[in-house]
Amino acid sequence: PASGSPVLRVRNAVKQFGGLRAVNDVSFDVNAGEIVGLIGPNGAGKSTMFNLVTGVNPATSGTVEVLGQAAGRLPARAIHRLGVARTFQHVKLFPELSLLENAMMGGYSRASAGILRSMLHLERGEEAALQQLALTQLERVGLREQAYEQAGNLALGQQRLLEIARALVADPSFLLLDEPAAGLRFGEKQDLSALLKKLRSEGVTILIVEHDMDLVMNLVDRLVVMNSGQELAQGSPEQVRGNPAVREAYLGA
Ligand code: ADP
Ligand code: MG
Numbered sequence: 001p002a003s004g005s006p007v008l009r010v011r012n013a014v015k016q017f018g019g020l021r022a023v024n025d026v027s028f029d030v031n032a033g034e035i036v037g038l039i040g041p042n043g044a045g046k047s048t049m050f051n052l053v054t055g056v057n058p059a060t061s062g063t064v065e066v067l068g069q070a071a072g073r074l075p076a077r078a079i080h081r082l083g084v085a086r087t088f089q090h091v092k093l094f095p096e097l098s099l100l101e102n103a104m105m106g107g108y109s110r111a112s113a114g115i116l117r118s119m120l121h122l123e124r125g126e127e128a129a130l131q132q133l134a135l136t137q138l139e140r141v142g143l144r145e146q147a148y149e150q151a152g153n154l155a156l157g158q159q160r161l162l163e164i165a166r167a168l169v170a171d172p173s174f175l176l177l178d179e180p181a182a183g184l185r186f187g188e189k190q191d192l193s194a195l196l197k198k199l200r201s202e203g204v205t206i207l208i209v210e211h212d213m214d215l216v217m218n219l220v221d222r223l224v225v226m227n228s229g230q231e232l233a234q235g236s237p238e239q240v241r242g243n244p245a246v247r248e249a250y251l252g253a
Helices: 046-053 076-082 099-111 115-121 124-140 156-169 186-201 213-217 237-241 244-251
Strands: 006-017 020-031 035-039 061-066 084-086 174-178 205-209 222-227 230-235
Touching: 006 046, 006 205, 020 046, 020 061, 020 205, 020 222, 035 046, 035 186, 035 213, 046 061, 046 174, 046 205, 076 084, 084 156, 099 124, 099 156, 124 156, 156 174, 156 186, 186 205, 186 213, 213 237, 222 237, 222 244, 230 237, 230 244, 237 244
Parallel strands: 020 230, 035 205, 035 222, 084 174, 174 205
Antiparallel strands: 006 020, 006 061, 222 230
16 A cells, blocks of 8 residues: 555444443544554453454444455455454464464465465475565564474463564565563563564554553554543544543553
């Protein structure tokens, strides 16, 4: 997408679970080339919003358009194939498989309809190319040396980095990260922040949910603040920091 054009357009999105409105009338855009932070207290509806955007759940009402497509009408893998990749707050890896095999999964699912089917049909040359790509992305997140270890043996913070590598193997134009820095040490957070800025400079658009305010405020171009399913504020880090409603509801100051 051209720089500045909308990659994500959310209008009056509602997601109802029984009697609970986990997302309640939320509207915002993410434009090409931006890093946008989606913040708010636990239970605000941030992960639910990610599920609406990535086709895991359809919205109850309202519209969620990602790369020009109505997210609720497409299965998750079709949205992935558009160039939308994500990580999960509750890490979803194959713990018995190696880091390399897990990272390669990011390529299979984008290339074809089902992981198993595409693994069986992958040509030798394609397999080697995918492996090389996966190693490159593991290197980028600092996990190259552990490529042949079991994913389940990694510390949780490293598992999150592995999920980022897997997402990058899909060569996404839009990357959604759900609490990627949770469990990382200070230096690792700085490396993550530098990587995300590098990705932005390469044209990748990023939506990030993250509780580490220092990291978020120094990284994002814009912020969307949610609270109890609703959108509380939007704006630059400075605008959001100075917003009294945000300070009261979230920053606790
Ligand atoms: P956040 O990511 O901001 O912490 P979530 O989107 O995970 O918040 O959750 C928002 C609210 O929706 C919470 O009250 C949560 O319990 C509820 N919720 C999330 N997913 C489901 C689901 N699949 N079924 C029922 N309730 C859910
Ligand atoms: Mg969440």
